Amino acid sequence: MKTRTIRQSVLLPAPPTVVYDTIMTSRGHSGFTGAPARIRPKVGATFSVWDGYIHGKNLELVPGKKIVQSWRPSEETWPQEYFSTVSFLLAPAKGGTRLTFVHSGVLPDHAGHLSSGWKKSYWDPLKTYLEKRGRS
Numbered sequence: 001m002k003t004r005t006i007r008q009s010v011l012l013p014a015p016p017t018v019v020y021d022t023i024m025t026s027r028g029h030s031g032f033t034g035a036p037a038r039i040r041p042k043v044g045a046t047f048s049v050w051d052g053y054i055h056g057k058n059l060e061l062v063p064g065k066k067i068v069q070s071w072r073p074s075e076e077t078w079p080q081e082y083f084s085t086v087s088f089l090l091a092p093a094k095g096g097t098r099l100t101f102v103h104s105g106v107l108p109d110h111a112g113h114l115s116s117g118w119k120k121s122y123w124d125p126l127k128t129y130l131e132k133r134g135r136s
């Protein structure tokens with residue numbers, strides 16, 4: 001099967017441990033996406049975010065540094081048993097955290113909307129959430 005890889009990088013206004021905890025807890029994930037999430041920071045644990053639209057399993061976790069997950073959306077055009085892989089690498093940077101993101105194994109028909117979706121539905125609201133949290 002032919003696939004694509006999405007690579008993105010974003011600077012977030014919080015330390016890596018805060019970014020990690022925000023992404024990897026149900027409360028944090030729901031807080032920045034505005035949608036129900038069931039996620040916990042345990043290797044092998046399954047997760048469901050965006051009110052069940054996205055689900056998968058935690059494959060590798062290094063608190064404050066790295067998140068690797070199997071990942072699939074609930075879409076009719078995405079094969080039921082096929083999972084792609086997402087990786088979040090977190091590194092300290094001036095002003096907060098440099099998040100380097102790689103989404104591999106993306107089906108070609110989904111690459112465009114997923115690439116823009118990560119920016120619109122994850123990085124922009126995550127940045128806003130962390131900025132507000134830092135001011136409170």
